Amino acid sequence: MTENGTEFDPATLKFNSDGLIPAIIQDVANGQVLMLAWMNEEALRRTIREGRVTFWSRSRQEYWRKGDTSGHKQFVREISHDCDSDTLLIQVEQVGAACHTGERSCFDGRRIAGGDA
């Protein structure tokens, strides 16, 4: 149910020319941004239905339910879209590490600029 009480239709989102939309994954526990990955309409429908985050892997061209292999599942707490309906923000309970490198976040330890001023 959305804020106005009606069912949200994923087809109303703006997917790109490849049928994909970026999803920002944020740790509900502390607000840390964990990763960004891509969904098609069906991946979003599965994510809503199952309460676990499923992406579309652009490199492997297949659905990828986070944690099925690694155990590092993402349980959905809240999904929002942005003002122009072309980006998703998903707050999750993250089990273990979000990054395949073992880091909690895919952005950990990869600073380009700032933060040391």
Place this chain on the structure above:
Amino acid sequence: MTENGTEFDPATLKFNSDGLIPAIIQDVANGQVLMLAWMNEEALRRTIREGRVTFWSRSRQEYWRKGDTSGHKQFVREISHDCDSDTLLIQVEQVGAACHTGERSCFDGRRIAGGDA
């Protein structure tokens, strides 16, 4: 300067087929995700050099330094890339609202699912 003390070269990032990379903008004050927009290599170079966030507008096909029109500037505090170098995370001091609608975040009030359980 990056974490290992060398200058970061934006050309080492993975830009998409349009020469763009998504940038997640996060409020350094409270961790709120404010928006996602796109940069090309030059927009990132300007952002690093000026300490203010500049995007590439896909719709207008021009550089867009956030806040030049609205006053809602974004001052860079830290920039990181992710593990596969195709997404940026930028922590900012946000002046006023990040969203053109006047909301603090582009995701405010646009819940699709969850959050009301």
